[in-house]
Amino acid sequence: MSAVAGSLVLVPNTLDLGTEAAVALPEVLPQAVIERAARLTHWVVENAKSARAFLKRVDALVPLAQPLQTLSIVELPRPRKGASEQDDAPALRALLAPAVSGHDIGLLSEAGLPAVADPGARLVQVAHGLGLRVEPMSGPSALLLALSASGLNGQSFAFVGYLPVDAGARAARIRELDTLSRRSSQTQIAIETPYRNAALLAALVQHLQPGTQLSVACGLTLPDGWCRTMPVQAWRTTACTLPDRYPAVFCWLA
């Protein structure tokens, strides 16, 4: 690889996607991230519209190196059904061509850190295959903020992503993860599409053991964000409203 190759820069985003709260960037992003984002001219993003909205917020604090309309902003390809992981390599290598020829490329998700509970990991993997430098920048991860605020075991934990939507399969998976947590003292972390958060909470409260500690974090880093940890039996007698547009993270330890 040429010594002048660019980096793939992993740029964190705020956690206010889809909510009415507009968090000021300096609430959650280091100044160095805002400045670096303002200098990047090539982007690969989860969603072009939200990426432009992010860059407008950056521009209001640190003027962009060149006008927004002239930046290269390309969306990550959506995984095709039935395609093997390797099939996307040529398309991803093409997205990284500007880095090979010397331009730093920013990778941006709609919220939080790229490639964690979000698309982009395959692009990062292909970047490593090309010998490109991959540079992650400090920013908010809803998963880890929720874990740290939960008070549950932070020495051993697993992120299990989304649980099944089907009620029967979901109940079985919750019981399985409760057992796994008990056996290995491992905190389990799950997320859900916001409009299904209340349903997931109800399922967790119903199917986890009464003594399991359950933590719900809602809208962390937002002005009215909160986190609450109680045994499941206490959740069973507590009225709790989860707003259907706020991101939430669920952690439990049996």
Added chain:
Amino acid sequence: MSAVAGSLVLVPNTLDLGTEAAVALPEVLPQAVIERAARLTHWVVENAKSARAFLKRVDALVPLAQPLQTLSIVELPRPRKGASEQDDAPALRALLAPAVSGHDIGLLSEAGLPAVADPGARLVQVAHGLGLRVEPMSGPSALLLALSASGLNGQSFAFVGYLPVDAGARAARIRELDTLSRRSSQTQIAIETPYRNAALLAALVQHLQPGTQLSVACGLTLPDGWCRTMPVQAWRTTACTLPDRYPAVFCWLA
């Protein structure tokens, strides 16, 4: 609980502990975190000396609300051998007394997010028990930065902490975690005391399957930090020096 109770504020720290690199706070911490830290007068910390060093760095950017020497800075109690988890509750409740009477308390680790791969989780749990507001602030997590930079599966992952030091037990654990990763497509994340990083890398390269993807992230957020992901078989023929004072994170996916 009184309506005027204070919060337990989870204040992130930089990731340069023990290294010669002194990262400027605005490289990794949002301005809001620096400003909030400058206002807090009560602290519970992993280590008082490093907490004072952190607050001096804050003071150089945003003057502290009151002189450093007059701040209340208390170290977390060390877990006693053989003591049950509940035994520490009275001591932890005492540490939280200022919050109950209205002062916000900052919780600070020596590096990264408090209570994740670090002490403090029990204090957070006791704070929830007291009905205190727990407020995590955005900052760097070495684990999640390493995961996002690895390009490995960010939809399902587990942090397994430290592996056994004994060579036989370590080899067995590595094989077990390799199998677990293969069975569930789950990225495994481990850390080690910096001076043992090279030994852990050697053990991983020896005992993981040749086709397993192994990622090493060293000194992330530091000026000479790097991350590299390759199949184990490629690591076997690659000379790689891990500096013995830099924090490293190891991720693998079979």
